Amino acid sequence: MLRLEKRPSPSKAWNFATPIVAVLLTMIAGGILFAILGKNPFEAIKLIFWDPLFSEQFAAYSRPQLLVKAGPLILIAVGLSIGFRAGIWNIGAEGQYIIGALCAAAVALGFYPGEGWYIFPLMIVAGAAGGWAWAMIPAILKTRFNTNEILVSLLLVYVAEKLLAAAATGFMRNPQGAGFPGSRNIHQYAPASNQELIVGTGLHWGVVAAFVAVIFAYILLQRHILGFHVQLAGQAPRAARFAGVAPTRLVLMCMGLSGAFAGMAGMFEVSGPARLISIDFNAGYGFTAIIVAFLGRLHPVGIVLAGLLLALTYIGGELAQFMLNLPAAAIQVFQGMLLFFLLALDVLSNYRILLALPGRNPEAA
């Protein structure tokens, strides 16, 4: 029988090793899954993890996509990770991302076709404010009425999706779009356009913002008393109150921050890679960012690496769909398995597994 024994101190080695082991286990389990689907597992894994970066055939298109996809993932995940460390579970980043995009698009469309350097910065502010406001709904409900922020933030995603559909087919629809759903192309409206900064790299303002957020989070968590209080509240809530941390303020801060970051990610997406508000504007970044945050150990640097890896599975997954006819759901299962293995393996940083052989009962000694 297996027995778990609590370690006196958390294991640093396992803390680093779990994400890597989780990725390997996901590859193995994913390979089995692909084999069951009748595909060559080695080819599929190679197509997902290797070809987007190194195959001559695809790399030219895929490589820039890496930053395009990783940017919003990292930006959202960094915001989420701060709340997760405090034990505040914002699961609705997807909704905050949508609302941020809608607010930013509203600014852009409101100024259209005017000129002005201030339009783009104003859109960033609007995106952040929109995401912040959407996150404040679960935050205030939690602090005032003690509702569960997990449920409220998650359910608000579906509200946001309805708003998005209404915007794309109604109040934001392109008046010159011949009745098709979708807004004007914001990417082509110069003062509001989020351009690729260095051609061929995929680097756009959202990626820059993501790296600024990473540095911000790093300093906050490692050097600032607020970051210490965030971690304290997550690990020992009673000790945090004793230290003088006000739980209400912490909830508002963490939810607000993660909402603002998600909203900003939505802004950079709608003005850049997505180009316009459409019914299917949201691509699940808000949910995948949860995996990114945990895979990165809620650590800013880890999140960068995890964001790049998950971006790779997005791109590789598309490739695998295209080349091998894998169903889109298979890739989502793949990403889900990653989180599953990661959380399961997390036990190892706090516990040791002991093999207790039958007949040698340690209790009896």
Next chain:
Amino acid sequence: MSTPLLSIKGLTKVYPGVVANSDVTFDIGEGEVHALLGENGAGKSTLVKAIYGLIRPNEGTMEWRGQPYAPSAPAQARATGVAMVFQHFSLFDAMDVAENVALGMDNPPPIRELAAQIRKVSNDYGLPLDPDRLVGDLSAGERQRVEIIRCLLQNPQLLIMDEPTSVLTPQEVEILFKTLRQLRAEGRSILYISHKLEEIRALCENATVLRLGKVVGRADPRQESARSLAEMMVGQTLHTPSRETPDFGKPLLEVSDLSVASPSAFGTALKGINLTVRAGEILGIGGVAGNGQDELLGALSGEIRAPSGMVRMAGEPVGQYGPTARRAMGLLCAPEERLGHAAAPDMSLTENALLTGAWRERLVNKGFVNWGKAKGFAETIIKRFDVRTPGPHVAARALSGGNLQKFVIGREILQRPSVLVVNQPTWGVDASAAAAIRQALLDLAQGGAAVVVISQDLDEILEISDNFAALNGGRLSAPRPVQGLTMDQIGLMLGGAEGDTDVAA
């Protein structure tokens, strides 16, 4: 005289290095409520464990209705007719009442039948309890009822109760006593272990007093005063404080008419607490756990806010302030629960030093943490308070209880508090470390700080405090000088009766 139900003759139990029971002899008659009195460590628990078959005595015999009785396991004791309600409940939160009862029985009937039996017994004995409820939702008193009913279902002749009222509200105590009297009327015997003298005087007709494992007295509690019982229990000499009564300075901590609700559902609300602690004074607050100690500490630390005037620091109202502001003014606290309250278990000692030392030790500058300085502060605590640990990088949970306690107390004392409030400062700490902590508290007071020591260890309070007050059901008795205080008065204060006589006097 008729044959007693249980007679214990010359019972001795020796553990390596300590004689827990030495030549203990007494009888429990049929239909008698017999009290077993004694301080912590007097040997009461060892004795009842022998009766219940949990341990085998080294010497001595027991007789059950004149027949030799030497249970080798609790099952045998239960078969004879002995049942026991433990001080600490052994119940599973996630199961319902009937399932829990079944787990403790040797041959449980089907659950539905058992539930019916539980309903019947709970009706017969006036112990309201629904067999379908989850134990996790029950109060401490209701949990105890589960244990009692589990015992009663075995139809015992002798019911052993170990400190049954320590977790009960006064109302629950009343219900329990009614049940116990009913059991006696049915001819059953009860062995009642407690150090609450008033309860014993109200309930028992015979008492055996243990001290250091020996029987030192027998009495009819109804004929004795609480004072004489207490003197039997602790011996004649009351420890006199080692330092002279110093001249106290101006009041540093004043609490007036403090009433706050408890943040936890099963906590005790504070009701009209008044106290004043002057510079150089140590106020000891005694009482059984769960009578508002946690709440009092919370209300003083700032974790529980109160209307501003109810708590004053050197004359200034601070009730509305949180912990950070109070710390800045010099009001520091050390809670009872070391892991999770006073310290974060998974964080290093450096981080735990920062936990309360951030502002007073200037470990933070414009919001940014100076980790080098925090580590230095942790190292100072470790050195000055002899904390045994490889270094400040170690997680708090890796330290032994005593060492972590030294760290927690040291962390607060080294921040030069003008008022220090500690709850159970030496709980679980070995004797030499406990002495060091007490000396540090005395030195702090000598240096002009006001100190409040909340503790369940009466000896500790009497050793170091200048004044003594008792916390009972969220009310605090009027503080009295420790010098000249008799055990009788202490017993009365702990029982909550003191306030009334004071008003009357």
